[in-house]
Amino acid sequence: xxxxxxxxxxxxxxxxxxxxxxxSLAISLCxxxxxxxxxxxxxxGAPAKSQARRLVTRNKVSIxxxxxxYYRNQIRNVKGVEEVAIWQWYGGVYKDSRDQxxxxxxxxxxxxxxxxxxxxxxxxxxxxxxFIQDPASCVxxxxxxxxxxxxxxDKILIKGDIFPFDLDLTIRGIYSSSETSDETLWFxxxxxxxxxxxxxxxxxxxxxxxxxxxxxxPRIAREIDALFANAPTPTHTxxxxxxxxxxxxFLGNIKVILMSICGAVTFTILLxxxxxxxxxxxxxxxxxxxxxxxxxxxxxxxxxxxxESAVIALIGGAxxxxxxxxxxxxxxxxxxxxxxxxxxxxxxxxxxLLLGIAMVIGMASAVVPAWNAARTNIIDALRFTD
Amino acid sequence: MAIPITYNIxxxxxxxxxxxxxxxxxxxxxxxxxxxxxxxxxxxxAFEGSGHPLNVLVTRKGSDSELSSNFQRSVFNDMKFKQxxxxxxxxxxxxxxEMVTVITxxxxxxxxxxxxxxxxVTPTGIEIRDDSKIVEGRWFTPGRREVTVGSSVAKRYPxxxxxxxxxxxxxxxxVVGVFDTPQMARKSEILTDLNQAAGDFxxxxxxxxxxxxxxxEVARQALVNDLSYDSKLNVQAKTEKEYYAMQTSSGxxxxxxxxxxxxxxxxxxxxxxxNTMYAAVARRSKEIGTLRILxxxxxxxxxxxxxxxxxxATLGGILGILLVVPLxxxxxxxxxxxxxSEVTFQLRVSPQIMLRGLVFxxxxxxxxxxxxxxxxxxxxxxxxxxxx
Numbered sequence: 029x030x031x032x033x034x035x036x037x038x039x040x041x042x043x044x045x046x047x048x049x050x051x052s053l054a055i056s057l058c059x060x061x062x063x064x065x066x067x068x069x070x071x072x073g074a075p076a077k078s079q080a081r082r083l084v085t086r087n088k089v090s091i092x093x094x095x096x097x098y099y100r101n102q103i104r105n106v107k108g109v110e111e112v113a114i115w116q117w118y119g120g121v122y123k124d125s126r127d128q129x130x131x132x133x134x135x136x137x138x139x140x141x142x143x144x145x146x147x148x149x150x151x152x153x154x155x156x157x158x159f160i161q162d163p164a165s166c167v168x169x170x171x172x173x174x175x176x177x178x179x180x181x182d183k184i185l186i187k188g189d190i191f192p193f194d195l196d197l198t199i200r201g202i203y204s205s206s207e208t209s210d211e212t213l214w215f216x217x218x219x220x221x222x223x224x225x226x227x228x229x230x231x232x233x234x235x236x237x238x239x240x241x242x243x244x245x246p247r248i249a250r251e252i253d254a255l256f257a258n259a260p261t262p263t264h265t266x267x268x269x270x271x272x273x274x275x276x277x278f279l280g281n282i283k284v285i286l287m288s289i290c291g292a293v294t295f296t297i298l299l300x301x302x303x304x305x306x307x308x309x310x311x312x313x314x315x316x317x318x319x320x321x322x323x324x325x326x327x328x329x330x331x332x333x334x335x336e337s338a339v340i341a342l343i344g345g346a347x348x349x350x351x352x353x354x355x356x357x358x359x360x361x362x363x364x365x366x367x368x369x370x371x372x373x374x375x376x377x378x379x380x381l382l383l384g385i386a387m388v389i390g391m392a393s394a395v396v397p398a399w400n401a402a403r404t405n406i407i408d409a410l411r412f413t414d
Numbered sequence: 415m416a417i418p419i420t421y422n423i424x425x426x427x428x429x430x431x432x433x434x435x436x437x438x439x440x441x442x443x444x445x446x447x448x449x450x451x452x453x454x455x456x457x458x459x460a461f462e463g464s465g466h467p468l469n470v471l472v473t474r475k476g477s478d479s480e481l482s483s484n485f486q487r488s489v490f491n492d493m494k495f496k497q498x499x500x501x502x503x504x505x506x507x508x509x510x511x512e513m514v515t516v517i518t519x520x521x522x523x524x525x526x527x528x529x530x531x532x533x534x535v536t537p538t539g540i541e542i543r544d545d546s547k548i549v550e551g552r553w554f555t556p557g558r559r560e561v562t563v564g565s566s567v568a569k570r571y572p573x574x575x576x577x578x579x580x581x582x583x584x585x586x587x588x589v590v591g592v593f594d595t596p597q598m599a600r601k602s603e604i605l606t607d608l609n610q611a612a613g614d615f616x617x618x619x620x621x622x623x624x625x626x627x628x629x630x631e632v633a634r635q636a637l638v639n640d641l642s643y644d645s646k647l648n649v650q651a652k653t654e655k656e657y658y659a660m661q662t663s664s665g666x667x668x669x670x671x672x673x674x675x676x677x678x679x680x681x682x683x684x685x686x687x688x689n690t691m692y693a694a695v696a697r698r699s700k701e702i703g704t705l706r707i708l709x710x711x712x713x714x715x716x717x718x719x720x721x722x723x724x725x726x727a728t729l730g731g732i733l734g735i736l737l738v739v740p741l742x743x744x745x746x747x748x749x750x751x752x753x754x755s756e757v758t759f760q761l762r763v764s765p766q767i768m769l770r771g772l773v774f775x776x777x778x779x780x781x782x783x784x785x786x787x788x789x790x791x792x793x794x795x796x797x798x799x800x801x802x
Contacts, residue, residue, distance in 0.1 A: 056678075059675060119482050299442075303686065
């Protein structure tokens with residue numbers, strides 16, 4: 029510790045280089061931070077509080093296939109299930125499907141159940157009532173309303189593609205959610221019931237359940253699937269969190285992509301840092317000779333150089349973390365590809381891991397040059413010209 | 415007069431550790447960008463190479479995808495005698511009524527399973543896919559619960575090997591054959607008998623689409639227009655080529671992610687390159703002074719250092735390209751945004767992509783080298799010479 033001032037002085041001897049190194053480390057580490065935060069949120073983290081109690085049941089063969097409506101009652105009777113809502117993906121075309129901006133989920137849902145299952149949605153009470161009472165109505169998320177300038181009372185027409193009829197809806201409310209995506213249009217399931225009366229196509233796309241306790245979720249999932257295991261239409265039930273992540277696999281192998289990016293970035297940081305340390309040690313060999321003449325131990329010199337590198341790496345890491353957190357906040361504002369990005373943040377384990385990586389990289393990159401410098405004998409070191 | 419380029423090459427060679435490390439940093443940045451590009455390029459090649467130029471795909475009006483299209487059998491019967499449709503040997507129109515649906519199959523990459531296209535076709539449907547050839551086993555027999563799978567499907571999903579059994583619809587289906595085709599998107603499909611499949615999925619009247627072969631290109635265009643504007647049929651027609659081209663955008667997310675990451679890494683690499691070049695300038699202070707005394711101008715010195723930085727970047731760029739070249743042999747799957755099922759394709763590093771990587775590297779070199787080169791040029795002769 030008593031050498032700390034000397035270490036700091038050494039960091040400042042070529043301040044331009046230190047600053048450049050810190051910036052490049054900070055930028056790379058911020059990237060690593062965001063990628064790790066994403067990875068953590070998607071594959072390791074716990075779901076948001078509201079989401080932790082929800083499960084989704086779909087047709088076992090594929091989500092494309094439907095399930096009979098009457099399954100709802102059987103699911104409702106499973107112990108621990110507090111509420112069940114039928115979901116039906118409508119698809120359809122809003123304005124012009126060629127423009128990707130016009131895409132957003134349109135889902136038919138039992139209006140009276142929606143706000144029980146999605147407890148985190150906030151919506152004025154009168155709008156909620158109006159939505160439940162009007163069979164040709166919908167509610168839209170705040171982000172979606174902002175995108176298209178929707179207001180309560182507006183009419184919206186969606187042309188059917190999967191279903192042989194169009195949706196002619198009135199927006200009865202605008203909900204907002206801080207934890208999950210608010211870009212969905214939910215319309216009253218009664219609309220489908222009326223349009224598909226007596227048709228075999230009136231079915232449930234998925235069921236979304238609210239459990240009374242997050243700990244019960246795995247048991248409930250097992251029991252629901254056991255109920256229908258031998259029925260003509262078997263089911264697959266999982267937590268809503270897992271359900272959302274399974275959609276991601278559709279965009280490519282996200283796990284591998286994130287991991288390889290993290291690997292490439294980490295290796296780049298190591299290169300940058302090792303390069304700087306090698307440069308800074310090389311121009312100091314003579315100084316090391318002087319220190320040795322003054323009686324400094326080999327181990328002390330080694331420690332000082334390692335310390336210097338660690339200090340630089342940690343400062344870079346700290347800056348990187350700050351930028352990464354800013355980026356996370358930016359991603360939260362952006363469109364939600366999955367619910368998880370709505371609450372993206374650097375979790376404590378990610379912060380610890382990042383600082384750990386910075387520290388280790390700092391040390392590792394300095395080991396070889398420091399060892400070489402410490403080992404040089406005094407005469408050679410003093411004679412050294414760069 | 416310009417400073418000879420060999421001077422820079424020797425300089426890079428003398429400081430080989432620093433050179434290699436900086437170049438590697440640039441190389442990794444380039445590699446990330448190119449990996450994303452190669453994925454998109456592979457996807458593009460897969461889709462653009464798919465579809466017969468004379469084929470027209472007909473879906474229900476408003477449905478951009480076969481999966482969401484509800485196509486009535488009666489509509490098909492009304493349209494299959496339209497003018498301009500090619501005939502087979504027996505004189506029947508080459509028009510195939512098809513049903514598309516998806517099932518979930520587990521692959522090594524996604525053990526929890528991904529969607530795979532199942533397509534019910536009639537014998538005409540196989541005839542119209544004249545470039546699909548059996549490589550193992552045989553075609554399914556109409557009326558039996560049999561499927562013939564595309565070669566990508568057979569390779570990617572363990573359950574779909576020859577002799578295996580797939581479970582979907584109302585029971586099990588035997589895999590009796592594997593077909594191959596130069597068309598990437600079609601290799602990712604499972605073909606089976608239309609009537610069997612339609613029966614299993616309770617869709618005997620409501621199917622998905624029709625694929626028809628036009629006699630020539632003029633007839634194809636006429637058919638597309640004729641079908642799309644026939645208000646009685648209420649369908650939309652596209653050339654098969656167009657339908658596949660639309661799906662290239664499935665890789666957009668990966669492309670944006672890759673570009674974003676590469677851009678941020680590039681900023682970091684620029685600073686690292688700057689660091690290296692500043693060190694080079696500092697170490698060669700005396701040399702710079704000597705060069706100036708010898709009569710080299712400030713501009714010559716600046717150019718020389720900039721050139722050195724660019725050479726460093728080129729080295730990095732080439733290394734980066736070498737790093738991604740093996741990707742050419744990697745195949746992966748991605749969900750198509752149109753068919754809602756997985757398409758297997760091969761990553762592709764084309765010469766254009768390599769060139770883009772090199773330009774990207776040079777860009778980093780230029781930005782990283784500019785300031786140090788400037789500071790080298792600005793050095794006062796006497797001060798430079800006096801520096802140790």
